[in-house]
Amino acid sequence: MKSLRAPVVANAEVAPGIWSLWFEHPGLARACRPGHFLNLKPGPGPDPLLRRPLSVCDVERDRLRLVFRAPGRGTALLAQLRPGDELDILGPLGRPVRLPKRRTVLLCGGGVGAAPLLLLARRLRDENRVKVFLGARAAEGLILTREFSRLRLEVGFATDDGSHGHRGPVTDLVVKNVHPGTGQLVYACGPLAMLADLARRVKGAEAWGFFEERMGCGTGICYCCALPRKGGGYTRFCQEGPVVRLDEVEL
Amino acid sequence: MKNHSVRLRGVEFANPVLAASGTWEFGLRFKAVSARLGGVVTKGITVEPRAGNPGPRIFEFPGGILNSVGLENPGLERFRDEVLPEVAALGTRVIVNVAGFEPGEFDRLVGELDREPVAGFELNLSCPNVGHGGAAFGQDPKLVEDITRRARARTDRPVVVKLTANFTDPVATARAAEAGGADAVTVINTLFGLALNANGRPFLGGRNGGMSGPALKPFALYCVDRVAAAVGIPVIGCGGIMDGRDALDFLSAGAALVQVGTASLVEPDAAARVWTGLRRLCRDLGAESWADIVGRTRRED
Numbered sequence: 001m002k003s004l005r006a007p008v009v010a011n012a013e014v015a016p017g018i019w020s021l022w023f024e025h026p027g028l029a030r031a032c033r034p035g036h037f038l039n040l041k042p043g044p045g046p047d048p049l050l051r052r053p054l055s056v057c058d059v060e061r062d063r064l065r066l067v068f069r070a071p072g073r074g075t076a077l078l079a080q081l082r083p084g085d086e087l088d089i090l091g092p093l094g095r096p097v098r099l100p101k102r103r104t105v106l107l108c109g110g111g112v113g114a115a116p117l118l119l120l121a122r123r124l125r126d127e128n129r130v131k132v133f134l135g136a137r138a139a140e141g142l143i144l145t146r147e148f149s150r151l152r153l154e155v156g157f158a159t160d161d162g163s164h165g166h167r168g169p170v171t172d173l174v175v176k177n178v179h180p181g182t183g184q185l186v187y188a189c190g191p192l193a194m195l196a197d198l199a200r201r202v203k204g205a206e207a208w209g210f211f212e213e214r215m216g217c218g219t220g221i222c223y224c225c226a227l228p229r230k231g232g233g234y235t236r237f238c239q240e241g242p243v244v245r246l247d248e249v250e251l
Numbered sequence: 252m253k254n255h256s257v258r259l260r261g262v263e264f265a266n267p268v269l270a271a272s273g274t275w276e277f278g279l280r281f282k283a284v285s286a287r288l289g290g291v292v293t294k295g296i297t298v299e300p301r302a303g304n305p306g307p308r309i310f311e312f313p314g315g316i317l318n319s320v321g322l323e324n325p326g327l328e329r330f331r332d333e334v335l336p337e338v339a340a341l342g343t344r345v346i347v348n349v350a351g352f353e354p355g356e357f358d359r360l361v362g363e364l365d366r367e368p369v370a371g372f373e374l375n376l377s378c379p380n381v382g383h384g385g386a387a388f389g390q391d392p393k394l395v396e397d398i399t400r401r402a403r404a405r406t407d408r409p410v411v412v413k414l415t416a417n418f419t420d421p422v423a424t425a426r427a428a429e430a431g432g433a434d435a436v437t438v439i440n441t442l443f444g445l446a447l448n449a450n451g452r453p454f455l456g457g458r459n460g461g462m463s464g465p466a467l468k469p470f471a472l473y474c475v476d477r478v479a480a481a482v483g484i485p486v487i488g489c490g491g492i493m494d495g496r497d498a499l500d501f502l503s504a505g506a507a508l509v510q511v512g513t514a515s516l517v518e519p520d521a522a523a524r525v526w527t528g529l530r531r532l533c534r535d536l537g538a539e540s541w542a543d544i545v546g547r548t549r550r551e552d
Binding site for chain 2: 001002003041046047048049050051090214215216217219220221222223224225226227228232233234
């Protein structure tokens, strides 16, 4: 596998500390499925050394969209990229979601975790009933709300401070919408605490979480991403994930 | 240069670039890259399976990383029965890295795997990740010689000893490995390191880690230069090699082969690119054999 080069088309801050970057790469646009992630080199040379894993948020013709938080030096460099700059990309990596048919699928996004759920929602909506729940600390942290609305799905919001939608964790909304034994699926992306909360509270529906936080290689060779598996051992979430069944891991 | 191959105890490696242990799994993820290398060194294998350390297992610093994977591996039996058949079909030389917690585990692993289609063994006496293991063996020249001799007695294939530079002079342990019958020494393994979180607690789940990456290269090169001058067996240079020029430096300092590790985490084809780059540089230098390059740092004009 060789790294790819692609030009940045647009890059802008869409919420405090959250960036939306579009780039063009026809091959990747064709190949990327919901759940895939890309490993991006923040800059040339040995510092920062490692790539940053980012999930694909959306695909539109030859263009792909990444939406990411920039808490560290590497992601801050990605945030500084301007149209015409070149991205250094390894991917697509990880195992994509196996898309279901004729199911009710609940999507749960916490903060920037809404990003990979957009592409998933887009690819699920024709053959499933999709409900989306987005949460953040406050209204200004809710992202991609217009994009989800345009998909004409049921969308619910939750904020910790009650400034938009339900006051409380977004997981409350998911739990309210779970009907045990009806074959529902839950896909969630967000902070570890949110995923742990879902794993604890969702009963009677198959729940999956996106794990992309800290990796070494992103390709399965270094064994540096490790999620404790129930019954012992670890799941390499770059290789066996990044979408992992929440009842199979210890959170 | 017409012939790029390098020999260890009669075993021919098509070129001097190997994938380093722990950074290339078992060579199976990127088979086309593995096939272009002189060989691959597997993840460390222990007698019993190991789950490895809790996360986080990796920390990044400018120019390098700190890892504490904790020797996660399927153990001798599953490696031999389930992994090795596929690894043997790679079309490249496979050196099995073996690690133990008792001196006797090394020769047991070598003895059991000697019947399998492997090119040779690398004794991991220096993994700093595991509480009471590798580090202690690799820091004590007497233990190094003893473990090497016992492994030597169990195989006619090449035995490579991977040396640590953690609080020990690799020249002393390299001499011990040579005395014990080693066919080569790998210089160096990762260096001890500690990273803290904002609360002042260890960042890595395994507490301490092993440093690797380009930031280590000057120190690794210094070690290779000294060890190569001190022993008669080949040295395998390892530590921060990112491109052909880095590999050339290690050969100049006296290494007969090199291993590429951390670079493969950033570019899956890094080791193959190192080989392409090295070959081009040697051609530009007009080298006719590896002897023209290896050890030229100390050669008089």
